[in-house]
Structure formats: C-alpha cells, structure tokens
Amino acid sequence: LIELYAGNNLIKNIRDIFHLKPLSNLLILDLWGNPICHEAEKYRLFIIYHLKALRAFDGYAVEIQESGEARETFGGKLTPDFIVEKLGHSNFSGKYLFKKTNFYRCS
Template sequence: MHADANAASDRLTADVIADADRRYNPLGEHEIDLRGRRIGRLENLATARDQYDAYDFTGNDVVRLENLPSMPRCKTLMFGNNRIARVNGEELARATPALTTLTLTNNALRNLGDCDGLGSLKKLKMLTLCGNPVCAKENYRLYVIYKCKALKTLDFQKVRASEREEAEKTFGADDGAAQRAKTFTPGDGLEETKDETKKDAKPSGPTPEQLTALKVAIANAETLEEVSRLENALKSGVVPSDLRI
C-alpha cells in the first residue's frame, strides 16, 4: 500500500542511507534496503559511493525516476509500489550503464509513450511493469519489446523470438515514419511557380504549433490505430480537423 498522498514524504538523507540494511540477495548481489520509507524524491544517493549492485526502493512514494548519481556498479533497481509516471531513460542510462534488471510493478505509467525512455537502457534484460495502467493498452507487450532491444524477460515471461519479429513488423515501419516526421519542415516539396498571382501565397502544411500538438497527441495516444493516424498526419502535413492546439 502507498502512504497517504497527503502525508509528507520522508527525505532520503545521508543518515537514512548510512543506517539502511545491507545484504546479499539470492543473485549474489550486494543490495541496500530502502523499502517502505515514504521517500518521495531520489537524492543524496552519491553518499552510497556506488558500493551496491542492487537498490531496493519498493513501497515508497517516488514520482520521478531521476536525479541518480553515477552508479556504474548498479545492475538492479527495484521501484515496485511507488508512483512513477514516466522514466527519464537517457538520464537513467547515463547513471546506471550496467543496469540489467528494473522492477516498476504497480506504478503510474499510463500510455505507450511513457515507456519510450526504457529504450535507452541498452543492457536491460529483465523488466517488470505489471500493475501499471499501460499494461492494458493494445499491443503493450510488443511495443515494449520493440523499444527494449536487449530484453529477455518482460513481466516474468520470456521474450520469444517470434514476439521480437512481430514487434519489429508492427512498429518498425511506424518508427521510421515518425523519424521522418521529426525532420518535416512546413512547405517542403512545394513546387515553385512563375505565376505572379501565386508568389505571395502561403505554403500549405502544419504550423510549428500544430506540429508540436501532433507530437504531443502521438505521445498520449491510447491505441495503435490512433498512433498510426497521427503519424500519417505528420508525414503528409495534413492536420486532422479534431486536433486540439
């Protein structure tokens, strides 16, 4: 159970870290136990001096998985039963380059786009997201497998070669379209005309504001069909009539 959201979170101080229990877990990793302390923010972990292979933050109130110091020794992070809504994958990858196991059971990841950052974890082999709302999204498992290329186990189930192939088939083409859309410039491809009556005509295509709105809509889309529709709009430059700016 989470602590009351209205209660003040306890700080992760140097003293808390110094007094925490240590043990060797069943994998033989040197682990520090920081479970159930109502910690709301990751701070002061540098005082641990990268002495541990595993960090157990199960049952706290962490909202953002960020602000980690350099921990090249770290292989395992456990954040089950927190309130994490998004993962800063690039920052996490820089802080924990050897990370192979990440537990995010029962957190607040809602949309497929909230999992994108996990793709930055190039050595991630075991990932657990059970209990997050995103798990109910269409093609959730294939999407995460596509993003996390080194993944061997997702939600306690082995990633099969057939799933990897299906993930590439399902999302590979869309990913390429999205990448091309990032370089789309309003007006690109318009043929010049010598017609003097068209010299002052404005080029067609979405405005910068509409482009931003499209990218936000893609990140928050809840179905594969919606993602494809919006990415096609980005690629073609034809803005959907129902797009909210």
C-alpha cells in the same frame, strides 16, 4: 542497469518507456500492474520492439516469435510514437500538421 521492477505504479503513458531506451543492458523489465498494461494497444509487442535487449518482460521470457511479430507490427512505420521519439517532445501545438497517407504500392 540490468533489471528494473516498476510494477504496480501509475505509469499511464506508453511513451514513457522511451526514457528506458538508453539502457542498452536492460534485460529484465516488469511493468505489470500499471495502467498501460491494460490500456495500451499491443502493449507487450510495443515494449519488445522498442527495448530490443529485453530477455524477460512482465515475468515471461521474450520469445523469438514475439520479437519478429513486434518488428512486423511496428518496424518501418512512421507512427506518432516514432515522431515523438525522434523530435524528443510531443508538444506540436499547431506547428505541425500530420496527415495520414497510404504509400501502399507506391514505387
């Protein structure tokens, strides 16, 4: 699959895009008009970071500067999204306790 046009649907959870990660040839993606467009923080950068092969997103070319900003924003961080992606689920139901820890200048 090279192009996917899924605009104006009811996609609400930004994590749903993790299902698209195996589509390594996906170059064009349009999600405009879905609730995630307006509700997810740094929506465009999040999508660009996780779908690295994209060349066009929501009708606009993916710029080199955006790819860099996406890496700076989301790269190397242990986020809930990263954990969900690696574990393959988000049903923690008390089994796991995550505490926000700052490792700044920890060497």
